[in-house]
Amino acid sequence: MENIIHVEQLRKEFKSYSSRSGLKGAFRDLFTRNYKIMPAVNDISFQVQPGEMVGYIGENGAGKSTSIKMLTGILTPTSGMVSVNGMNPHKERERFVQTIGVVFGQRSQLWWDIAVQESFRLLKKVYNVSDQAYKDHMEHVIESLDIGPLLDKPVRKLSLGQRMRCELAAALLHNPTLLFLDEPTIGLDVLVKLKIRNFLKEMNERYNTTILLTTHDLSDIEALCDRVIMLDEGSVIYDGKLAQLRSNWGEGKQIQFQFADSNITELKLSMVCNELPVEWVQGNRNNIWIASVKNDESVISALIGKVVAAHKITDIKIQEITTEEIIRNIYEEGIVYG
Ligand SMILES: Nc1ncnc2c1ncn2[C@@H]1O[C@H](COP(=O)(O)OP(=O)(O)OP(=O)(O)O)[C@@H](O)[C@H]1O
Numbered sequence: 001m002e003n004i005i006h007v008e009q010l011r012k013e014f015k016s017y018s019s020r021s022g023l024k025g026a027f028r029d030l031f032t033r034n035y036k037i038m039p040a041v042n043d044i045s046f047q048v049q050p051g052e053m054v055g056y057i058g059e060n061g062a063g064k065s066t067s068i069k070m071l072t073g074i075l076t077p078t079s080g081m082v083s084v085n086g087m088n089p090h091k092e093r094e095r096f097v098q099t100i101g102v103v104f105g106q107r108s109q110l111w112w113d114i115a116v117q118e119s120f121r122l123l124k125k126v127y128n129v130s131d132q133a134y135k136d137h138m139e140h141v142i143e144s145l146d147i148g149p150l151l152d153k154p155v156r157k158l159s160l161g162q163r164m165r166c167e168l169a170a171a172l173l174h175n176p177t178l179l180f181l182d183e184p185t186i187g188l189d190v191l192v193k194l195k196i197r198n199f200l201k202e203m204n205e206r207y208n209t210t211i212l213l214t215t216h217d218l219s220d221i222e223a224l225c226d227r228v229i230m231l232d233e234g235s236v237i238y239d240g241k242l243a244q245l246r247s248n249w250g251e252g253k254q255i256q257f258q259f260a261d262s263n264i265t266e267l268k269l270s271m272v273c274n275e276l277p278v279e280w281v282q283g284n285r286n287n288i289w290i291a292s293v294k295n296d297e298s299v300i301s302a303l304i305g306k307v308v309a310a311h312k313i314t315d316i317k318i319q320e321i322t323t324e325e326i327i328r329n330i331y332e333e334g335i336v337y338g
Pocket residue numbers: 014015016039040058059060061062063064065066067
């Protein structure tokens with residue numbers, strides 16, 4: 001199968017300027033500036049197949065935006081190969097933009113002061129969409145996103161949730177095969193989030209639309225993506241199934257103990273369970289401590305037995321480790337596998 005996205009050893013370096021100190025330094029800076037070369041994206045490689053929904057995640061500054069800008073042709077790579085929909089996004093820009101849709105949470109492609117449908121009409125011209133194709137596709141999009149009643153309103157009068165639904169419709173107006181979404185549900189309430197997620201699933205099923213989703217909201221990823229690509233300091237540190245990530249890492253349980261005594265310390269707890277593989281963190285109160293352990297019944301029962309024998313407990317809760325915690329652990333340890 002032809003790849004929709006194919007990235008090979010893709011790299012983007014930025015010059016990061018530093019200022020010299022003092023007046024003399026500032027004067028010298030006028031003529032020559034000191035700089036370091038910083039790889040924001042550090043030789044990444046991956047491929048995305050048609051119809052995949054991929055979560056593209058990483059902490060702030062990990063290199064997500066920079067790589068997406070290269071994938072959408074806004075930035076040119078320092079080195080490496082990038083092919084999207086069979087094209088070089090930067091070199092074949094005009095033809096290329098006809099085949100992708102982009103929603104950047106914070107930026108709008110709708111005109112602020114004119115009615116939504118006027119923006120749609122302009123975009124229809126820009127993308128050269130026939131009346132018939134518009135009707136076949138957009139009537140359905142407008143209905144699924146429930147934006148019919150908003151079409152005659154100017155964008156500035158819309159709430160954020162209403163605007164985001166219109167943005168999505170606008171990005172899909174030419175029925176692109178590939179959709180880039182950057183924080184599409186940021187700041188939205190749960191109902192609007194659900195509506196957007198259902199809509200994306202439907203587009204994917206109906207048209208086999210490929211979606212690359214960048215978000216800090218892992219519940220979006222869990223709801224939509226089978227696969228995640230995780231970046232850290234410009235490198236891909238995980239590329240694989242979300243389920244695999246969970247089974248490799250999420251085998252664990254967290255056991256939350258509430259102690260009668262609030263003088264409990266990590267040291268006391270470690271002494272009690274010295275030979276058990278357990279990690280302790282304090283909860284949101286002095287007397288609450290959380291143990292993270294592997295999902296092994298004998299370890300869990302030994303742990304509870306030892307803690308209960310040594311200290312007075314007022315409550316115990318056992319929880320699965322959430323995907324969010326798994327991902328936080330991976331960031332902290334920076335483990336590379338996939
Ligand atoms: N135009 C630029 N000039 C210099 N450095 C840059 C530029 N753009 C990004 N960087 C640096 O490159 C690194 C990666 O930034 P990038 O915006 O791609 O990260 P990100 O993963 O998208 O983060 P966020 O989640 O905050 O959007 C950061 O260290 C950033 O400071």
